[in-house]
Amino acid sequence: MTDEIIIALPKGRILKEALPVLARVGITPEPAFSDENSRALKFSTNVPGIAVIRVRAFDVATFVAHGAAQLGIAGNDVLMEFDFSEIYAPVDLCIGRCRLSVAEPAEQAANDDPRSWSHVRIATKYPNITRQHFAKRGVQAECVKLNGAMELAPLLGLSSRIVDLVSTGVTLRENGLAEVEVITEISSRLIVNRAAFKTNPAVVPLVEKFRRAVADAAA
Template structure:
């Protein structure tokens, strides 16, 4: 018997939006999957041929790229940061919408013009994406890699600016920061390991088509 297809799901806000989509394509996780206190990382579903793992968003791409999971759901920000050639992203799920932006202290922004930047020091967990963005503008970016708590970096003098995901902007405002430039719009994508898509097409292709049909149905309803 073949090993189950493993779908990697990110912890956090995308997880909440993903659960209804999974249910609508016929995948129902075991109860423990929704238990935030559970320390388990791998879970069964109503389909014995499909299992789930719940990991950090950045790790979803790594698991799928290396074939430890055959399918994943992850933000386009992560895909752009790693740019794994082993990953195929056939469906924009239209969930987890936000943007990746440059932000700086309000008082700095009042006298600042991004068009005049030649060198920036930035705190971010997206160093590659950030460097590429600024390089395209002829700006040298010195990136300080952080995995969280980005908003405190300017206050403590670690970096004058940050690059981070922004949804409502509330966190920035509460920390005295303001957006000054948008790098890209972000949404969650269904991703597939390219090799697995070829070798296990009979199992994976129907799942991809189910998600694609679900997104198309949602777009039709919205229209």
């Protein structure tokens, strides 16, 4: 067993915003981390005993929940979708801001009222959040699970609507879709394995460093 602390970081857009947060905490990954040609997934840092891994955004929560990583950075969309009891999310990092929304073809949206729906067929990679959202108002949601290219679903007749992350809305508009309902606002959180939080004495001070880094950035 090792006392090494592993921080799981998400690939993609959030990573660019997460690295400055890590820097304010005093953690800098080794140069190979920024090498786009590197096939490595685990990297050392300038802090002895702390390493980082780079995984898919949806997998960050899984690594942390099962104790393979002690900390991670994940959007609350991921946390809501999986709802792992083993995860504690003590700090909103105030990065990766966007929203989880329902969208449909623009010509359909012009004369549509979500309050009138009784049954919807929706393409999404968030089936649990989607079903729970619509169930609260008695709407049956039939979810088609996709991991990407969500905007193609209405275009090709796979579903009449989608639920996906929206930032600027440009992708929706370019694919003839319009946002009709916001399910929830999204930001990225520092997440911690609950067992590690209780048993590893180095974890709590590290969480506090993240908390201070966010507070200092907002000041």
